Amino acid sequence: xxxxxxxxxxxxxxxxxxxxDETEVVVEGLLQxxxxxxxxxxxxxxxxxxxxxxxxxxxxxxxxxxxTGVLDESGLGRVTERACALARQAPRLDDExxxxxxxxxxxxxxxxxxxxxxxxxxxxxxxxxxxxxEAGCRAAGIHETASHLRLVANSAxxxxxxxxxxxxxxxxxFRDDGAGWANHLVPGAGELDVEGVxxxxxxxxxxxxxxxxxxxxxxxxxxEPSAVASLLLFTAASGFGAQQVQEGASFLSGKLGEPxxxxxxxxxxxxxxxxxxxxxxxxxxxxxxxxxxxxxGVARSLVHDERTARRAGCASTGHAxxxxxxxxxxxxxxxxxxxxxxxxxxxxxxxxxxxxxxxxYTNIVEPTALTLTGMTRYGTFAIENGQVGRPLRNMRxxxxxxxxxxxxxxxxxxxxxxxxxxxGYVVVPALRIDGFSFSSATEF
Amino acid sequence: xxxxxxxxxxxxxxxxxxxxRREGASWGDxxxxxxEKEDLGVRNGRVSTLTQDERLxxxxxxxxxxxxxxxxxxxxxxxEVERVTRLALAVARAGRSAGPGRHRWAxxxxxxxxxxxxxxxxxxxxxxxxxLALLSEAEAILGQHAEITSSQVGMxxxxxxxxxxxxxxxxxxxxxxxxGAGLTCTAHRDGETQSRSYPAALGGLHMASGYELVESLxxxxxxxxxxEEARELLTAAACPIGKHDVILSGDQLALQIHESVGHPxxxxxxxxxxxxxAGSSFxxxxxxxxxxxxxFRYGSDIVxxxxxxxxxxxxATVGYDDDGVRSQRWHIVKDGRFTGYLTSRDTAHFAEGxxxxxxxxxxxxxxxxxxVPIVRITNLSLQPGVWAFDDLIADTDDGIYMDGVKCWSxxxxxxxxxxxxxxxxxxxxxxxGRAIKNPTYQGITPxxxxxxxxxxxxxxxxxxxxxxxxxxxxxxxxxxxxxxAPARFRGVDVGVRT
Numbered sequence: 001x002x003x004x005x006x007x008x009x010x011x012x013x014x015x016x017x018x019x020x021d022e023t024e025v026v027v028e029g030l031l032q033x034x035x036x037x038x039x040x041x042x043x044x045x046x047x048x049x050x051x052x053x054x055x056x057x058x059x060x061x062x063x064x065x066x067x068t069g070v071l072d073e074s075g076l077g078r079v080t081e082r083a084c085a086l087a088r089q090a091p092r093l094d095d096e097x098x099x100x101x102x103x104x105x106x107x108x109x110x111x112x113x114x115x116x117x118x119x120x121x122x123x124x125x126x127x128x129x130x131x132x133x134e135a136g137c138r139a140a141g142i143h144e145t146a147s148h149l150r151l152v153a154n155s156a157x158x159x160x161x162x163x164x165x166x167x168x169x170x171x172x173x174f175r176d177d178g179a180g181w182a183n184h185l186v187p188g189a190g191e192l193d194v195e196g197v198x199x200x201x202x203x204x205x206x207x208x209x210x211x212x213x214x215x216x217x218x219x220x221x222x223x224e225p226s227a228v229a230s231l232l233l234f235t236a237a238s239g240f241g242a243q244q245v246q247e248g249a250s251f252l253s254g255k256l257g258e259p260x261x262x263x264x265x266x267x268x269x270x271x272x273x274x275x276x277x278x279x280x281x282x283x284x285x286x287x288x289x290x291x292x293x294x295x296x297g298v299a300r301s302l303v304h305d306e307r308t309a310r311r312a313g314c315a316s317t318g319h320a321x322x323x324x325x326x327x328x329x330x331x332x333x334x335x336x337x338x339x340x341x342x343x344x345x346x347x348x349x350x351x352x353x354x355x356x357x358x359x360x361y362t363n364i365v366e367p368t369a370l371t372l373t374g375m376t377r378y379g380t381f382a383i384e385n386g387q388v389g390r391p392l393r394n395m396r397x398x399x400x401x402x403x404x405x406x407x408x409x410x411x412x413x414x415x416x417x418x419x420x421x422x423x424g425y426v427v428v429p430a431l432r433i434d435g436f437s438f439s440s441a442t443e444f
Numbered sequence: 445x446x447x448x449x450x451x452x453x454x455x456x457x458x459x460x461x462x463x464x465r466r467e468g469a470s471w472g473d474x475x476x477x478x479x480e481k482e483d484l485g486v487r488n489g490r491v492s493t494l495t496q497d498e499r500l501x502x503x504x505x506x507x508x509x510x511x512x513x514x515x516x517x518x519x520x521x522x523x524e525v526e527r528v529t530r531l532a533l534a535v536a537r538a539g540r541s542a543g544p545g546r547h548r549w550a551x552x553x554x555x556x557x558x559x560x561x562x563x564x565x566x567x568x569x570x571x572x573x574x575x576l577a578l579l580s581e582a583e584a585i586l587g588q589h590a591e592i593t594s595s596q597v598g599m600x601x602x603x604x605x606x607x608x609x610x611x612x613x614x615x616x617x618x619x620x621x622x623x624g625a626g627l628t629c630t631a632h633r634d635g636e637t638q639s640r641s642y643p644a645a646l647g648g649l650h651m652a653s654g655y656e657l658v659e660s661l662x663x664x665x666x667x668x669x670x671x672e673e674a675r676e677l678l679t680a681a682a683c684p685i686g687k688h689d690v691i692l693s694g695d696q697l698a699l700q701i702h703e704s705v706g707h708p709x710x711x712x713x714x715x716x717x718x719x720x721x722a723g724s725s726f727x728x729x730x731x732x733x734x735x736x737x738x739x740f741r742y743g744s745d746i747v748x749x750x751x752x753x754x755x756x757x758x759x760a761t762v763g764y765d766d767d768g769v770r771s772q773r774w775h776i777v778k779d780g781r782f783t784g785y786l787t788s789r790d791t792a793h794f795a796e797g798x799x800x801x802x803x804x805x806x807x808x809x810x811x812x813x814x815x816v817p818i819v820r821i822t823n824l825s826l827q828p829g830v831w832a833f834d835d836l837i838a839d840t841d842d843g844i845y846m847d848g849v850k851c852w853s854x855x856x857x858x859x860x861x862x863x864x865x866x867x868x869x870x871x872x873x874x875x876x877g878r879a880i881k882n883p884t885y886q887g888i889t890p891x892x893x894x895x896x897x898x899x900x901x902x903x904x905x906x907x908x909x910x911x912x913x914x915x916x917x918x919x920x921x922x923x924x925x926x927x928x929a930p931a932r933f934r935g936v937d938v939g940v941r942t
Contacts (some may be wrong), residue, residue, distance in 0.1 A: 036717070036917050040545035043717045045535045046514040048918065049528075050814045052499065063491075069499035069518050082496055089572040091580075094490050116531075118513075118538035126541055140719035142917050172720040181720075216941075247593040248632035326485055326492040326596060360723065363853045365864050366882060368637050371942070373862050375855040377723075396853070396860055396886075398940045421722065423919065437942045440886055442860035443726075 002029040002051055002113065002149060004161050006071075010053050011153035013076040020057035020084050022100050022155050024284065026322055028052050029149035031113045035121050038140045039129045047116055056323055057083040061097065062090040065324065098306030098316075100156040101285040109271075109280050110163040110188055113147030121145075124169070124194045131198040132173055137205055141171035143192070152285030162279045167192050168419075172378055173205040177444065178391065180204025181358050181378035183226070185417045185425075187277050204357065204379040208391035213441060214382065216395065220353035220409070221436040222346045222383065228336065228428040229418035230359040231372060231401050232267075236331050236424060238367045240269070240293050241319075242308035243328025251370045251402050252299050260299045261405040264339065267294040269303055269319070269331035275417055277425040278332035283322030288333070291317050297406075305329040338429040339411030346410045346432040353383040354392065354438075361421055370401040375442065398439040407434045448478045448605040450617045456520050457502070457609035460529040464506045465611050467533050471507035471549050473614075474529075475766060476500075476520055477606035477813040482568060485598035486579040488587060493598065494572070503813040504529045508536040510546025512790075516814040550789040550804045552769050554612040559763025560619040562756060563654030567601040567623050570655050575599060578663065585667035586629050591675055593632045597667075598647065599625035599658055606813070614768045622759060622923065624650030624911060625658045627667060631674040638677035638881055640866055642670040644695040645849040650909035650923065651757045673867055680879035683868065685939030689843035690885050691836060691932045696865055697826060698908035698926035699849050704889040705742075705749055706821035706924070707915075708858035709776050709784075710807070711791040713819075721917050723856025726889070729795055731782050739781035743893030748827035749777040751786060753806055758823035759909045759923035760809070766817035769806035776824060780894070788819045811920035818916050825907070825927030829899025833930055836898055843871040844938055845930075846883040862886040862940065886937050895936065900929035 011025040029051040036044040053076060054067040064086035068079035125143050132139040144167065151161040169192045170183035182200035184193045223231075244250040252260065271280045271288035281287050282305070292300045304312065305320035308329055319329035347355060357379030365371040375396050382389045412430030419425050457474035464472030478500045485493035502525065503516040513536025517528040579597045587595030601623050608616040626648015628641040643649045643661060651657050692700065707713060708725040716724055731740035743749075753771030755761055764770055767789040775783045785795055788808035795802065810817040837845070848866030855861070868883030869876055887895075907927040914921055 032918060034918055035539065036720075038545075038716055038719075041547065041717070042511045042539040043712075044514065044816050044818070044916075045512060045539035046516075046816050046918070047531055047535055048516050048814055049518065050501070050516065051518050052497075064494040065496075067495065067497035067499070069501055071519055075500075079498070082498075086494060086496060086572065089576075090491055090494050091576065118535045122538040122541050138716065140716050142720060144917070170720055174716075174719075247630065249593070249630055249637050324485075324493045324495065326487045360856050361853045363851050365851045365884070365940075368635065373851065373853045373940075375853070375860065377856050394855060394860075396855070396862060398862070398942050400942070422914075439940050439942060440860060440862070440937075442855045442857070443888065444857060444859075 002031055002049060007149060007151040007161065008159065010071060010076055011151060013073060014053065014055050014080045015153060015155055017077050017080045018057060018084065020059045020087060022058040024056040024100055024154040026054045027151040030146065032146040033116050033121060035125050035143045037125050037129065039132050039138045053079060055080050055083040057087045059084060059087045061092040062087045063093055064090050100154045101158050103157040104287060106160050106280055106287055108162045110165045113163055114145045114165045114189055124192065127194045128169065128171055128198045132202060135202045137173045137175040137202055139171055139173045144168045150279050152281065154285065158285050160281050160285050162281060164277060164279055165189065166277055169194050169197050171197050171201045173201040175205045176209045177211065178205045178209035179378045180208060185419065187274065187417065208379055211391040211393045213393045214395065216438045216440055218435045218437050220350050220432065220434045222343060222350065222353060222355045223431050223433065224343060224357050225416040225428045225430055226418050227356045227359045228431050229426050230362045230374065230420035232334060232336055232426050232428055233420050233424045234364055234370060234372060234401065236334060238364060239370060240303055241328050241330045242302040242304045242312060245302055246308060246311060249367050251368055255299045258299055259297045260402065261294055261297045262408045263297040264408055264411055265294055265297050265405050266337040268292050268335050269333050270335055271333040273335060275427045276333035276335065277417060282318045282320040284320045286316055286318040286320065288318040303329050303331045335415065335427040336429060338413050338415040340413045342413060343430045346412055346430055347383050347388055348386040349410060349432065350383045351385060355381040355383055355388055365398065372401055373398040393444060394442050395438040396440045397437060399437045404433050404436060409434050450607050453520060454607045454609055454615055456522065456525045457607060459522060460504045460525050461609055461611045463526060463529045469506040469508050469611060472611040473608060473768065474502060474504045475606055475608050475813045476502040477604055479812050480603045482601045484575050484579060485596060486583040487596040488594060491576060501813040504532045505816060506532045506536050507547060507549060508533060509540050511536050511539040512547060513539060514816040547790045548793050550792040550802055552789065552804065554610060554614040555764060555768060555770065556615045557763060558617040561621050561652045561761060563621050565655035567655040568603065582627055582663040582667045585664065586627055586671050589671060589675065591631045591633050592629050592671060595629040597627040597663060608768055610768055616764045616768060618763055620652065620762060621654060622650060623653050623655060623657045624648055624909065625661055625663060627663055627670060629671055629674050631678055633678045636678045638674055640670050640674035640677065641848055642666040644908060645866060647911060650759060650911040651907065652759055652761050653757055676879050677867060677881045680881040683880050683883045683939045685941055687935045688938045689840055689932060689934050690936040690938065691840065691843055691845045691930055693847035693930055694904065694906045694928040695908045696846055696849055697928040697931055699852055701824055701826055701926045701928060702821065702910055703852060703854045704858055704861055705776060706824050709786050710819045710821065711785040711787045711794055715791060715794050718915065722915055726857040726859050727782065732795065739783050741780060742777045742782045742890055743780045744896045745780045746829060746899060747777055747780045747893055747896055749824060750827060751776050751822050751824050753822045755823050757907050758925040759911065760822040760925060765806040765808045766810050767804060767808040769804045771806050774805065786819055786821060791819060809922055811922060815920045818920065820922045821913065821924045823925045828902040828905040828929045831898050831900045833900050833904055836900060836932060837871055837876065838874040840871045840932065841873060844880060844883055845869050845871060846885065859888050861889065884940050892933060895933045896931055897934055898932040900931065904929035
């Protein structure tokens, strides 16, 4: 079974047997329990236990990495030998090659992994499916708890570890042509609101039956936090990382210090905010610093690793991915600062608009304007005279995130931890955005 | 790379099956596998990736009173295999209370066999220095201009050695070898940024092949053209907006097949099992008959889409899937009509008209032993037509040719899609015109396939690979191939009004 004591021992075996000039060991482990279900079937009930030990060896300026899942002494010795042998075949690194991370102390985000308890999980699933059946609805959902271990140790004396735990329930509910979705995602061992999720999803499914079509065009939208998350997550991969900016592939290229978004937009990356869900140190063991990326609409800073920081003449902010990482540094604890009022208050300020529960399959059309496209789903409603009104069929948006975030006319008061189809976690409030572009419609 | 002792691991798997039988499981299987990978990359003049990866793991799945339980581990010794098997049993028993339905499990002979994919040159035996030298030479040409802000060349190799055993007495040993390589660069000038890839985006071309695939691609020879096309896009015209005829390249068509035919015909999606994540499907089981009893009209008469788990070189080509079902070849769309689904042993009986003896099509695969098998797209290809490519261009009066995957998005029932490609050019009066950046097209799946009126001949047909298909919760990545030749679609909505 996965535990920190064992991970430390694996790292020490690798470090002790390494013949490299410099050696870094990263242990990544996962303990995950997922029930995937419909109202008819328990679809997939799984408990996964996965561990990988990677050894990065540097010999006379040459570097390579080997990874193993074979955790006995012979497997760990073999992976270390393999990393060293591979490094000897590599060309010399350029002079930007970063030094190993120096030792430092860090409190882990969570102390221990979450318990695995199949019967408790199954009971919670039943607590979600029963209200759906009682309402004459069918449903599909998940219940997940997961604990991620990362330990980084190196020949410079660094040993840091972190558990990152979370739980999530997520439910899609259907009745006739109506669909509704709700979820609850909590860091650590927080209580999951299974009854609340079921009630919200059922309510939306019942309310969204007999949907009308709306012609594509520009309209004011109120985006619930999950919909906001599927937009903001793309700034992590294609916006705030210093490498993309340095290579002209980001909307922030050449814009540092300038107003780029609306003055009601402040975005930070903060691994020490308890609402976030990323490791507190980066892929090479460096402490993650809090970085203010956008302050009242002005581009302030980027996230860096050692390599991009050296190029920019600044210090690393502790955002390296596990090396090697051709894609450069990324933020992994993004927070869009909240404003005031709930979703109802945002809706109240709209004469004619659209309320969006969730976006589906969002992707990047063009990176420098961050033009995104995706579909609404599982609860799209017209807003008429400040009230949520008739249900709408789903629509496709094609919209520059930069333009959209210049046209925010309301920021919700509660920022929630959310994820999206392609993964990642952000803390975001609901938003009201004027002139949002829907480009086509679908048939349901 | 370490060895793999099939017999020793099969013995451990049999131990798990003994426990499952004793504890009342009506079905049990165990997969024990060694997955070896090598990734090499050169980016902006330096070696950016040089990694070898070797993972040994196992997964045990049991069916108890109609509910499945699955558990996985990483250190397959006798004690750990017993612990994980008992955990899978506990998960199954606990899951029984979550819903009234019981899983059914289609029959299949208990195969005892050994199967390997085919290759000429084992990539793990090719010296690392030789691979890096090839990548460095190609990257030096690719990045040879001040407007190129990033240039990246890479290759990757994977060998999966797996033993499968079941409570029914199956024992299947398989070795699968996959290779891939490609290059991509990004050009930047005056606020415009454009990328171009070869031979395909998202890491290049991947196949079930050895190092001979890399040698066949001529990465060095393609680097200059790729770089110049990226630069050409910096001053290319914007994509027009309106209805135009579109000719899609084979690699873009592969993605179109994947998203608008592959995923919607996965029978687990049709059943709603994926509905809380990637969505469901418009291809409900009534569409096997369609309105006229001849099958739903999915495309024009010339559209023939064939699923094939046996095609040489296919990323999804296996001897047996992870349910222990032998690979097969069958039509998904024949003469434009929908004819069949992608199925597994626990979904086969859902197809309308299926009787109690419904058998699986062998589409159940997992991302390695630590994941549970789910229905995955197998190799799914558009059969070639009769057109020479130059003749197709000459026959097109007002169109746009689109090449290279850039952006893809499709609704949760797989109807409304919008795709953007890397590189396009106008076709005017049957001749190639100016370059177009961000060429974009959109449509509704059956209407789009219904507008297909010409497909290029076998000379232009390539088995394109998709190495990064995400599905399931927890998310699993799977590989599959889609063969396609360039094809023309009439009156397509091109461009997008924002």
